[in-house]
Amino acid sequence: DGGITQSPKYLFRKEGQNVTLSCEQNLNHDAMYWYRQDPGQGLRLIYYSQIVNDFQKGDIAEGYSVSREKKESFPLTVTSAQKNPTAFYLCASTSGRMAGEVTAKNIQYFGAGTRLSVL
Amino acid sequence: AQSVSQHNHHVILSEAASLELGCNYSYGGTVNLFWYVQYPGQHLQLLLKYFSGDPLVKGIKGFEAEFIKSKFSFNLRKPSVQWSDTAEYFCAVNAPNSGGYQKVTFGIGTKLQVIP
Numbered sequence: 001d002g003g004i005t006q007s008p009k010y011l012f013r014k015e016g017q018n019v020t021l022s023c024e025q026n027l028n029h030d031a032m033y034w035y036r037q038d039p040g041q042g043l044r045l046i047y048y049s050q051i052v053n054d055f056q057k058g059d060i061a062e063g064y065s066v067s068r069e070k071k072e073s074f075p076l077t078v079t080s081a082q083k084n085p086t087a088f089y090l091c092a093s094t095s096g097r098m099a100g101e102v103t104a105k106n107i108q109y110f111g112a113g114t115r116l117s118v119l
Numbered sequence: 120a121q122s123v124s125q126h127n128h129h130v131i132l133s134e135a136a137s138l139e140l141g142c143n144y145s146y147g148g149t150v151n152l153f154w155y156v157q158y159p160g161q162h163l164q165l166l167l168k169y170f171s172g173d174p175l176v177k178g179i180k181g182f183e184a185e186f187i188k189s190k191f192s193f194n195l196r197k198p199s200v201q202w203s204d205t206a207e208y209f210c211a212v213n214a215p216n217s218g219g220y221q222k223v224t225f226g227i228g229t230k231l232q233v234i235p
Contacts (some may be wrong), residue, residue, distance in 0.1 A: 042209060042227035090163060106151060106213050106221060110163040
């Protein structure tokens, strides 16, 4: 089955530690996204990547880093600089690169999420 | 910058009641509009979308939404809810940003609880 796989499902971070959340897709989608979901705040965009080896900051990129070395993979690192990391993290992808005319390629497909907590 | 407002943060309904969830956005140009749903323990998934054409769009499970351009609204409706509709619903708008790309902005979500 095609889809987006996020791992782990639950993750615990110690003070001062960096942790990496995995996101893999086998949909052959060009663009990938990371969102953070907090109660009462909806989804906020952390980083996005339109193509391999390219990524852009979203609205709340501070304390996070990403890489896009392969089309199918877009890992997110939550660094020790992120002072409030406890949240539900969602990865998404779209077949289109979100440039130019808005089309059906802009529908986002989501993974099941990773819930990050601080010990 | 575009924004999305969802007016009802927590809605409780009895089964068979009618549902309307409000969504307003703040962008004056061409937009795509979406409603996503997150059932307990499941992926966020697309419920319905508007790209162009008929402003009344129908989605899965009997949901529909109406795009009213003059009101910048895209309200979600269902004539008769079921217990299985208990979920969190997110309105989203896709619009061009200043960098030439499109950006999807989500509302804060509405938690719907349907009581049997």
